[in-house]
Amino acid sequence: MTGAAYVEFAVREARGVSPAYERLALAVSRDDEVLALVGTLPPDKRQPNLLFGVVRLLGGPVDDPVAFHDHTVANWPAIAAQMRVRATQTNEAGRCAALLPLLAALPQPLALLEVGASAGLCLYPDRYAYRYGDHMVGTGEPLLDCLSVGRVPPDGVPDVVWRAGLDLNPLDVADPADVAWLDALIWPEHAHRRARLRAAAAIAAADPPLLVRGDLVDDLPALAARAPAGATLVVFHTSVLYQVPAPRRKAFAEVVAGLPGHWIANENAEVLPYAALPESPDEGLYNVLALDGTPLAWTRSHGQQLTWFP
Numbered sequence: 001m002t003g004a005a006y007v008e009f010a011v012r013e014a015r016g017v018s019p020a021y022e023r024l025a026l027a028v029s030r031d032d033e034v035l036a037l038v039g040t041l042p043p044d045k046r047q048p049n050l051l052f053g054v055v056r057l058l059g060g061p062v063d064d065p066v067a068f069h070d071h072t073v074a075n076w077p078a079i080a081a082q083m084r085v086r087a088t089q090t091n092e093a094g095r096c097a098a099l100l101p102l103l104a105a106l107p108q109p110l111a112l113l114e115v116g117a118s119a120g121l122c123l124y125p126d127r128y129a130y131r132y133g134d135h136m137v138g139t140g141e142p143l144l145d146c147l148s149v150g151r152v153p154p155d156g157v158p159d160v161v162w163r164a165g166l167d168l169n170p171l172d173v174a175d176p177a178d179v180a181w182l183d184a185l186i187w188p189e190h191a192h193r194r195a196r197l198r199a200a201a202a203i204a205a206a207d208p209p210l211l212v213r214g215d216l217v218d219d220l221p222a223l224a225a226r227a228p229a230g231a232t233l234v235v236f237h238t239s240v241l242y243q244v245p246a247p248r249r250k251a252f253a254e255v256v257a258g259l260p261g262h263w264i265a266n267e268n269a270e271v272l273p274y275a276a277l278p279e280s281p282d283e284g285l286y287n288v289l290a291l292d293g294t295p296l297a298w299t300r301s302h303g304q305q306l307t308w309f310p
Contacts, residue, residue, distance in 0.1 A: 027065035116240030117165025150308030233261030
């Protein structure tokens with residue numbers, strides 16, 4: 001079971017995106033000793049991103065499967081301890097490139113509330129620059145590249161007057177330890193994403209968002225109620241619900257659908273299903289971008305591709 005999950009990660013997520021992680025995940029899927037160690041963890045703590053991120057955080061090698069095996073076996077108590085207390089909180093500002101077309105089309109100004117906000121770097125879509133092929137939107141750094149297929153990108157960024165995030169464990173870009181964890185979650189070859197993290201973190205540090213420690217069902221209504229009158233409330237989330245048990249996902253969908261404003265979901269169709277979807281562009285892992293429960297496009301997990309439905 002765990003081995004199959006590592007094969008799926010290699011084939012659907014890492015292939016064509018991170019050769020190092022594709023190679024490493026396939027090696028782990030065949031490594032009985034490492035799989036046995038990972039199997040001692042709770043099921044929700046066994047995923048490849050978490051294991052690889054923790055090993056990187058602790059200074060271990062992820063570019064050589066043999067060295068990774070030796071390091072992981074020799075240092076398993078420390079690795080396991082970190083995996084038990086951490087979660088994959090990848091805070092990829094690039095995901096804003098997939099969200100921007102919907103945000104720019106809603107009634108302005110906006111009050112943004114991100115569920116599973118991590119350090120809140122996706123709460124600044126108005127501060128980033130975007131490049132959709134030859135089409136540029138916004139100015140400054142970081143510059144977010146996205147392949148957009150099937151719809152003309154927007155001409156401008158949204159007007160954001162309030163930004164808040166809800167997370168079980170909010171991260172602080174002013175804390176070097178939290179930034180080190182965000183860095184460790186970035187895949188080995190992705191130097192552009194590390195530069196993007198630094199640029200986005202500087203923006204958040206200069207104008208910190210409201211980050212609240214809380215549960216996505218129990219604490220969402222109270223935080224949403226703090227949004228300013230006269231702004232359009234937008235509750236959004238990206239690649240978060242796979243970490244939430246199915247009954248809580250259903251409860252969350254009911255809660256968010258009952259709030260005023262709009263709901264943007266960018267999640268894998270297996271965790272937030274829809275009645276009918278067109279075929280995905282290829283065998284890679286795609287999220288479904290949806291507005292108020294209506295699916296609109298396929299997206300890649302780091303915001304690098306956006307394919308609109310016909």
